[in-house]
Amino acid sequence: MDSYLEKLRQELEETIRAATVERMAMGPSGKWTAAQVLEHLYLTYHQTNHGIARCLEKGAPLGRPITFMDRVRTFAVLNVGYFPNGRKSPERAVPKGMACEEVRGAIVPEIQKMDAGFDECVRKFGARARILDHPVLGPLTAEQWRRFHLAHGKHHARQIRERSGGA
Secondary structure, eight states, rough: OOOHOOOHHHHHHHHTTTSHHHHHHHHOOOOOOHHHHHEEEEEEEEHHHHHHHHHHHHHHHHHOOOOHHHHHHHHHIIIOOOOOSSOOOOOGGGGOOOHHHHHHHHHHHHHHHHHHHHHEEEHHHHHHHEEEOOOOTTTEHHHHHHHEEEEEEHHHHHHHHHHHTOO
């Protein structure tokens, strides 16, 4: 597995292992519970896998042309490590109420599937191909997607630990 996604897998497994299902149901008033944050992560991986499948089915990268602001936002998140708080999640990544145990069992296989899909995209389209558009960062390469998912996963793993009492 790619080192970014391997680090992500380890981070999430440690975070999940430290919290009981009961503690995962905890969260600040008006905010997502730890279980909902975990489901959000699962949904982002699932949606990325859906995009990878579309890309491979089409036989071409799906990323639009990159803009200056795409470069700025991507640099801020992936190079500086700035991950803004308070941004609303895209509707497709909003928790739907999956059972916590279901999410816990499905999240690592989804990361593994994503890793294999990124590898396939690199083989077919090259490492520099901007395979998919991120809703905020714009078009990303497979490596940038991996780096994004690690940064995003670490951001939310910290929230899960705080909300489940595992901090």
